[in-house]
Amino acid sequence: MLKNKFVKTGLAVVAMTAGMSFSALSSAALQNGGFEDGDASNGDLGGASGWTSFETVFTNATDGPNFGPVSHDVGGTQSLKMYGPFSPGAAAGAFQSMAADAGQAYALEAWVMNWVGDSFKNLGILQLNFLDAGNNNIGGSQVTVDPFGTADVDLSIVQDGADVSDWTQLLVQGTAPVGTTQLEVFLLHIQTGEPCCAGGSLFWDDVSVSEVPLPAAAWLFGSALMGLVGMSRRRKS
Numbered sequence: 001m002l003k004n005k006f007v008k009t010g011l012a013v014v015a016m017t018a019g020m021s022f023s024a025l026s027s028a029a030l031q032n033g034g035f036e037d038g039d040a041s042n043g044d045l046g047g048a049s050g051w052t053s054f055e056t057v058f059t060n061a062t063d064g065p066n067f068g069p070v071s072h073d074v075g076g077t078q079s080l081k082m083y084g085p086f087s088p089g090a091a092a093g094a095f096q097s098m099a100a101d102a103g104q105a106y107a108l109e110a111w112v113m114n115w116v117g118d119s120f121k122n123l124g125i126l127q128l129n130f131l132d133a134g135n136n137n138i139g140g141s142q143v144t145v146d147p148f149g150t151a152d153v154d155l156s157i158v159q160d161g162a163d164v165s166d167w168t169q170l171l172v173q174g175t176a177p178v179g180t181t182q183l184e185v186f187l188l189h190i191q192t193g194e195p196c197c198a199g200g201s202l203f204w205d206d207v208s209v210s211e212v213p214l215p216a217a218a219w220l221f222g223s224a225l226m227g228l229v230g231m232s233r234r235r236k237s
Contacts (some may be wrong), residue, residue, distance in 0.1 A: 029098045030185065033207040034073040035059050035080045040066070048080055048094055055092035056084035056189075060203070069115045069161025072205035082189035083118070083201040093188040098209070100130065100183035105175045105212035108185060111167040112145060113203040114155045120147050121200035124155070127186035128172045128209075132179045140184075141174040145202075146192075155202075167205060173212065185209060 031037075031050025038045050040061035047053035060068040060081040071079055082092050100106065108128040114120040129140035144151035145168075147158075159166035176183065189202050 030207065030209050031096060034071070034076050035078050035205060036071075036073060036076050038078075040064065040078055044081065051094040051096050053092075053094040055090070057082050057092050057094050068117065069113050069159065069166065069203055070164060072111045072113075072164055072167040074164070076205075079113075079203050079205040080187070081118075081201045081203055082124075082187070083122075083199060084189070084191060084197070086197040086199075087191060088196045090191050091188050092191075093186060095184055095186040097131065097182045097184040100176050100180050102176050102178050102180040105173065106183055107210045107212050108172040108207075109210070110170045110187065110207040111205045112155065112170060113161060113167050113205075114147055114158050115161045115166075115201070115203055116158045117161065118199070118201040119158045120155060120202045121198035122146065122192045122202070123151065123190040124202045125186070125188040125190065126170045126172055127184075127188065128174050129184040129186060130174070130176045130180045131182040131184055133181045135182075137184075138179055139174065139177045141172050143170050143172050145170065183209065 032048055035048050037049035038059055040059045041064040043064060044058035044060050044066045047057055048059050058081045060066060060079055062068060062070055062077045068079060068081060071077055085092050106128065108126065110126050112124060124145040125142055127140060127142040129137050132138050143153060145153040145155045147156040149156060153170060155168060185207060187204050191197050
């Protein structure tokens with residue numbers, strides 16, 4: 001078992017504050033984040049329940065004729081497999097959206113693996129997008145991963161997929177801008193091989209979205225500031 005436990009966010013991602021805790025959204029908010037819906041033990045299932053997928057995306061089982069790596073989900077048996085679609089710059093992916101509030105900070109987490117049974121050779125992207133009432137993208141952030149050491153996260157170590165620790169965590173954080181009504185979670189596999197087109201799959205598991213509360217220190221600072229403003233106004237009057 002090879003280990004590559006690594007967390008890195010892109011430059012556009014909001015830095016995490018020490019001591020900050022996340023508040024998980026209701027389980028109904030993000031559907032099938034562990035990809036356990038459906039039974040892929042008899043072979044890969046196209047797409048994933050609860051997600052809109054396109055091109056070469058499959059629900060994959062740990063056991064069975066198209067077996068894959070161990071699930072990151074404790075007690076789970078499945079993950080999501082992406083590859084191709086064997087055209088330069090083309091993408092395969094899966095996404096879903098949910099209600100979001102303007103001004104609220106959100107954290108998007110996912111786990112990925114470069115598995116020895118079908119080693120990853122292209123580019124993966126985890127995106128957190130914010131949408132307005134017209135479904136227009138009005139902001140967001142992302143983190144990239146590849147096996148070449150050129151992306152935000154280096155996934156060059158090929159894992160045997162026998163242990164949960166073989167999965168690598170990705171984390172994206174952002175604050176919903178004014179006008180936000182929904183957030184969108186996007187998982188992408190981009191075909192980049194030269195010459196085109198290299199095979200290999202990127203495996204995803206345990207995708208989740210959490211609300212990030214304003215740190216207590218910020219609330220205290222805000223309260224103190226408002227108190228000083230009030231004192232100043234009373235002195236002037």
